[in-house]
Each structure stands twice: as C-alpha cells, then as structure tokens.
Amino acid sequence: MSIDLKTIKHISKLARISVDEQRAEKLAGDLNSIFDFIEKLNELKTDSVEPLTSIAETTLKLRSDEVKSKNIREQIIKNSPQDNEDYFVVPKVIE
Amino acid sequence: MSDITKQSLTELIENIKNKKLSSTDVTKAFIDRSEKSEELNAYITNDFTSALDKAKKFDQKPNLDLKLPGIPMAVKDLFCTKNIKTTAGSKILNNFVPTYESTVTENIWNEGAILLGKLNCDEFAMGSSNETSFFGNVQSPIDKNLVPGGSSGGSASAVAGQLTPVTIGTDTGGSIRQPASFTGTVGLKPTYGSCSRYGIVAFASSLDQAGPMAQNVRDCALLQEVISSYDPKDSTSINFKRNHYSKELTNNIKGKKIGIPKEYRVDGMPKEIEDLWQKGIQYIKDCGAETIDISLPNTSYALPTYYIVAPAEASSNLARYDGVKYGFRAKGENLIDMYEKTRSEGFGAEVQRRIMIGTYVLSSGYYDAYYLKAQKVRKLIKNDFDEAYKKVDAILTPSTPSSAFKIGEKTNDPVSMYLNDIFTVPVNLAGLPGISIPAGHDSKGYPLGLQIIGKAFDEQNILNIAYAMEEKINFKNKITDWWIK
Numbered sequence: 001m002s003i004d005l006k007t008i009k010h011i012s013k014l015a016r017i018s019v020d021e022q023r024a025e026k027l028a029g030d031l032n033s034i035f036d037f038i039e040k041l042n043e044l045k046t047d048s049v050e051p052l053t054s055i056a057e058t059t060l061k062l063r064s065d066e067v068k069s070k071n072i073r074e075q076i077i078k079n080s081p082q083d084n085e086d087y088f089v090v091p092k093v094i095e
Numbered sequence: 096m097s098d099i100t101k102q103s104l105t106e107l108i109e110n111i112k113n114k115k116l117s118s119t120d121v122t123k124a125f126i127d128r129s130e131k132s133e134e135l136n137a138y139i140t141n142d143f144t145s146a147l148d149k150a151k152k153f154d155q156k157p158n159l160d161l162k163l164p165g166i167p168m169a170v171k172d173l174f175c176t177k178n179i180k181t182t183a184g185s186k187i188l189n190n191f192v193p194t195y196e197s198t199v200t201e202n203i204w205n206e207g208a209i210l211l212g213k214l215n216c217d218e219f220a221m222g223s224s225n226e227t228s229f230f231g232n233v234q235s236p237i238d239k240n241l242v243p244g245g246s247s248g249g250s251a252s253a254v255a256g257q258l259t260p261v262t263i264g265t266d267t268g269g270s271i272r273q274p275a276s277f278t279g280t281v282g283l284k285p286t287y288g289s290c291s292r293y294g295i296v297a298f299a300s301s302l303d304q305a306g307p308m309a310q311n312v313r314d315c316a317l318l319q320e321v322i323s324s325y326d327p328k329d330s331t332s333i334n335f336k337r338n339h340y341s342k343e344l345t346n347n348i349k350g351k352k353i354g355i356p357k358e359y360r361v362d363g364m365p366k367e368i369e370d371l372w373q374k375g376i377q378y379i380k381d382c383g384a385e386t387i388d389i390s391l392p393n394t395s396y397a398l399p400t401y402y403i404v405a406p407a408e409a410s411s412n413l414a415r416y417d418g419v420k421y422g423f424r425a426k427g428e429n430l431i432d433m434y435e436k437t438r439s440e441g442f443g444a445e446v447q448r449r450i451m452i453g454t455y456v457l458s459s460g461y462y463d464a465y466y467l468k469a470q471k472v473r474k475l476i477k478n479d480f481d482e483a484y485k486k487v488d489a490i491l492t493p494s495t496p497s498s499a500f501k502i503g504e505k506t507n508d509p510v511s512m513y514l515n516d517i518f519t520v521p522v523n524l525a526g527l528p529g530i531s532i533p534a535g536h537d538s539k540g541y542p543l544g545l546q547i548i549g550k551a552f553d554e555q556n557i558l559n560i561a562y563a564m565e566e567k568i569n570f571k572n573k574i575t576d577w578w579i580k
Binding site for chain 1: 190191192194195287288301327330331333393395396398399400402403410414417418419420421422423424427428429430431432433434435436438439442447448450451452454455458465467468469470471472473474475477508509510513524525526
C-alpha cells in the first residue's frame with residue numbers, strides 16, 4: 001500500500017490541518033512506513049471475532065442534567081483568543 | 096536539614112507528623128532544589144510563591160490526619176489545575192487557564208498536598224522521549240543529553256532528580272512505566288476505570304489512565320490510594336472496592352503464581368534485558384513465589400493495533416482545538432482557513448502525524464480495514480490475558496526493550512520510537528494494571544526496569560509483588576547531580 005500526496009492533501013483537509021508541499025512529502029513518507037508496520041494485522045484472521053468497543057465492561061449510567069458550575073462565564077470568556085466581553089469572535093462567516 | 100529532598104514520601108510524612116519537619120521546611124527544600132535544576136527543564140510552569148504561602152498556612156493549623164499532610168508535589172501538565180495554566184506540552188494550549196480542577200489532583204489537594212508546579216511532557220502525551228514538547232526536551236537526571244522517557248518525562252525527571260517527593264503521570268501506551276524504567280523510579284499504570292479521567296487533557300480515551308510515580312513501592316501505593324476514586328464525572332470510572340494499598344502492603348507473596356510470557360522475548364532484544372528478566376525470575380522464586388511459562392500469542396500485534404486505536408481516538412479528541420473558544424489562534428482569511436492555520440501552527444509534528452493517521456483510519460472506505468480490524472485484534476489481545484490469568488496471578492516482563500537513549504537518537508524514525516512501548520502497550524489495550532520497578536543497570540550505568548502486570552482491579556497484588564521484589568533487588572539510583580552547578 002502506498003499513501004500518495006493526493007491522499008495526504010485529502011486527509012489534511014478532513015483533519016483541518018493545512019500542510020505545504022514540503023510537509024506533505026515528509027508526512028507521506030512517515031505515514032507509509034507506519035502503515036507498512038500496521039499491515040502486519042492482516043496476517044490475522046478475524047472474521048469471527050467480536051470487536052472490543054469498551055474495555056470497561058459496564059453500561060453507561062444516566063444522570064440528571066443539572067447545572068453545577070455557576071457564574072463562570074467571565075472566566076470562560078477570558079480564555080478566548082480574541083478579546084470580547086460577551087461572546088466568542090470568529091472570522092466573518094456570512095458575506 | 097539539608098537532605099530533605101533525599102527523603103522518601105513516607106519518611107517526609109512521618110517527619111511532618113512527628114513535628115521534626117514543618118511543611119514550610121519541606122516545601123522550601125524542594126523549591127530550592129527545583130530552582131537549581133532549571134537545566135533539567137522538568138517544569139513548564141512553577142507555582143512556588145503560592146506553594147510557600149500554602150505551606151505556611153498549613154503549619155499554622157496542621158491537620159496531621161490527612162494522608163499527604165503539607166507535602167509539596169509537582170504534577171504532569173496534562174492535569175487541569177484551576178486558575179493555573181495547563182498546556183499539555185502544546186503551543187495550542189500555551190495560554191489556557193482551566194476553570195476547573197481534575198478529579199485526580201483534587202483528591203491529592205484534599206489530602207493536604209500542595210502544588211509546586213506543572214511538569215513538562217510530550218505534546219498531548221504523544222511521545223516516548225519527551226522530545227515532542229513545545230517547551231523543549233527534558234534532561235534525565237541519570238546523565239546529560241539522555242532522554243528521561245515519555246510522555247511523563249518531566250514527571251520522571253522530577254522524581255528521580257528529587258525536585259518533588261512523588262508525582263503523577265498519565266499512561267496511554269507506557270507513558271508512566273517507560274519513563275519510570277528509564278530513570279530508576281517506580282511507576283504504576285492502574286486498571287482502566289480506577290482513576291478518574293475528568294479534567295485530564297484527553298489523548299486516547301479508551302486507553303488513558305493517571306497513575307503515581309515515586310522513588311519506592313510504598314510511596315507509590317500510598318499515592319495510588321489517594322488518587323483512585325469512583326467519579327460520576329467520568330462515565331468510564333468504575334465503582335469497585337478500593338484497597339488501602341499502603342496499609343495492606345505486604346512482602347509475603349509465597350505461593351503466588353507468576354507468568355513468564357515467551358512472546359516478550361523479542362528479536363534483537365539486548366542480552367542485558369534478557370539477563371535482567373532472568374534475574375527477576377530468580378527474585379520471584381527467592382520470595383517464595385512460583386514462575387510458570389505462559390503464552391500471550393498475539394503480543395506482536397499489540398503495537399500495530401495501538402497505532403490504529405490511539406491515533407483514531409486522538410484525532411477525534413483533538414478536533415476540539417480549533418482556535419475558537421480557547422488556546423492559540425492563527426489569523427485566517429475565513430473561518431476554515433483560520434481552523435486550518437491554527438491547527439497547522441498550533442500542533443507539533445508528532446501530534447499532526449497522529450491526527451493524520453487517525454483521520455485516515457476513520458475515513459470513509461478505510462474504517463473496516465483499519466479501525467474495526469484493530470478493535471477485533473484488541474479483543475484477541477485481551478482474550479490472551481484472560482486465558483493466562485486462569486493459570487497465574489500476575490505476569491513478569493521487562494518494562495522496555497532497551498535502556499534510555501540519547502536526545503535526538505530516534506527522532507527521525509517514528510517506528511523505531513514507537514517500538515519503545517512494545518512491552519507496555521498490551522497492558523493498556525487490555526485495560527490492566529502494570530507497574531515498573533527499577534531492577535538493575537546496563538553496562539553504561541543506566542537504569543533498567545521490570546514490569547509486573549496484574550488482573551483488572553488487582554493493584555494490591557502487583558504492588559505486593561513489587562514490594563517483595565524491591566527488597567531483594569535493593570536498587571540504588573545513581574544520581575550525580577550533574578546539572579547542579
């Protein structure tokens with residue numbers, strides 16, 4: 001199997017990480033060597049194996065939906081990368 | 096007392112309880128040594144001023160019934176600490192100040208401990224050498240330009256270098272046990288569900304566990320007792336009867352059956368590691384326990400499985416870092432451009448590599464071939480352990496296939512770096528507890544560790560085995576203070 005530059009560009013789009021040509025080539029090399037290593041799994045027949053979806057063999061519990069952290073709006077907004085007192089600001093979405 | 100930082104956690108607690116030392120004495124000593132140890136680069140953020148204030152406050156009205164009375168402690172910077180910057184070793188969280196506290200650290204402060212600062216780690220805990228941190232690599236107290244291991248490299252360096260009496264790390268594929276092994280310290284990865292993941296920056300949610308790192312097994316048991324708790328805030332936290340691990344610690348392991356898995360004898364493993372393992376088997380026998388040859392047939396598939404499951408979960412967990420609500424933001428021409436540039440500039444190379452792998456294996460057309468396949472093999476790996484535990488009480492293996500390596504030695508070859516975790520990764524995939532204890536030195540004088548793997552929720556048993564072996568091994572860590580001028 002070989003991951004080409006076109007595939008790298010496609011994955012980087014899905015992952016929302018921009019990569020330039022130089023980086024894309026490096027990534028293609030790295031990913032190919034990693035996937036060569038991963039291919040080892042194909043040696044195993046697993047048709048009749050149930051996938052392990054959760055290591056903790058418990059069922060998820062329900063809880064009531066209550067507000068526990070109160071009045072932390074100011075603190076939360078303080079972490080925002082673009083200063084604004086009232087809301088998060090992003091680049092303009094609608095023309 | 097000039098040798099405060101040389102004392103174990105247990106000794107420090109005793110001295111504080113007997114009023115031979117105050118919390119201020121102890122806190123001051125560790126701050127002084129930490130300040131002289133900048134070259135190790137173990138800290139990302141220090142909180143020394145407020146640590147001293149807290150110590151003084153403790154001394155005014157000491158509550159000596161607590162388990163960690165006035166004990167200063169630095170923790171891995173993957174644990175959210177309220178009002179104190181938490182970076183996960185990443186540029187993308189370089190300015191993030193949590194509004195809440197992780198459950199594990201809250202448990203520690205509730206028992207009287209005092210935060211010294213936040214310790215360096217691989218970016219988002221992705222690494223085996225602490226070289227992927229945005230804040231630079233960490234030096235090992237064992238030797239100059241030697242890696243301390245990773246991802247809890249700052250934690251390992253800080254414990255071995257005596258900048259903190261004990262600490263906590265996180266372990267997704269070996270991130271506590273491998274650095275413990277590299278630095279001659281003790282590190283425990285608890286059973287999945289033992290320690291709450293609430294407030295820990297997530298890497299791979301089905302594998303991540305917090306755990307203690309210490310200079311000896313008793314200290315490790317005590318800290319495990321403090322951090323392990325059922326927590327409704329973590330939906331995978333498990334409500335089981337937790338032992339008083341330190342109180343119930345015993346070196347009597349007579350009649351225990353310890354499995355020796357033949358598949359851990361891997362190609363190209365140095366003779367020193369094989370010899371260490373044989374020595375370990377002898378120690379087990381000397382303690383009156385029995386060793387039994389066992390087979391874990393799917394061991395060689397664990398690492399490829401891990402490198403599908405962990406990146407897949409990481410790519411999903413790290414989708415939240417988009418530059419909108421917190422963290423680093425790059426300028427972009429529009430919203431999508433802002434996302435893409437933020438993540439490209441905010442994440443380091445290893446993190447990007449893993450997000451890319453994860454995105455690929457989860458993408459349309461590849462999910463069955465990779466992710467589903469990996470989940471099935473993960474089941475086979477877990478079945479191997481279930482089968483083995485019908486015959487044995489615990490399993491003994493080396494912790495790592497080699498001793499610590501030099502900084503820069505493996506950075507250009509991701510697969511050779513990943514191979515470091517070959518003995519630790521199966522334990523995470525099966526959700527089991529594992530402990531690494533120092534067991535000897537290689538020809539260069541670098542520490543080597545042995546790993547004891549237990550049944551789920553059987554931390555007490557592996558702590559006891561470790562405790563019994565520790566007594567026989569009588570390991571002395573060679574710390575020369577090379578970094579202190």
